[in-house]
Ligand SMILES: [Zn+2]
């Protein structure tokens with residue numbers, strides 16, 4: 680009975696508030712868990728292989744097997760593996776910006792559906808601890824939510840008990856990193872994070888969650904302090920990745 684009740688409510692809601700594409704606002708041709716119209720959906724680019732097995736960079740112009748990228752060959756990153764669901768290109772750029780800066784949290788259900796439909800992220804399963812990249816409390820107050828925490832809950836709904844949003848702290852306030860070079864980002868984020876309780880992360884397989892992997896500086900800084908605190912492994916999952 681309860682299930683039928685929920686279905687009636689959901690059909691009524693669709694009638695009263697017709698769904699629209701998260702990116703362009705057009706009504707989608709068909710109802711689906713991913714709220715994108717056909718053309719926006721076709722424009723979403725998955726990160727296909729060959730990939731860098733470490734940082735997840737896609738060598739989309741190459742063919743052949745996965746291979747380490749130049750940065751990973753120099754041991755640049757502190758994390759063990761980073762993966763993203765989709766490329767950070769339109770319409771994902773628009774949807775993430777609305778989600779992050781305008782509180783369009785209705786996108787979460789679609790993000791979750793994209794993640795569930797993707798094969799190949801099995802290597803990120805079974806973490807001991809899930810840590811959303813923290814915001815500085817000033818930014819958290821201004822925004823009202825941490826987008827990485829909402830993503831963590833959407834991606835791992837059955838493992839919410841593993842999510843710890845307090846153990847890693849961002850104690851340095853930095854201006855938004857968008858548009859800055861890798862070098863400036865690294866300087867800005869140096870010593871910006873700290874682990875509050877080393878015992879919680881010691882010997883753990885930690886999965887960091889963030890919205891976008893741009894140069895990887897933010898997750899790399901987090902990975903550095905987590906490894907210093909004794910984390911056995913640090914994995915990274917972001918919604919999107921810059922090419
Ligand atoms: Zn659309």
Ligand SMILES: [Zn+2]
Pocket residue numbers: 731732733734735736747748749750751752
């Ligand atoms: Zn790489």
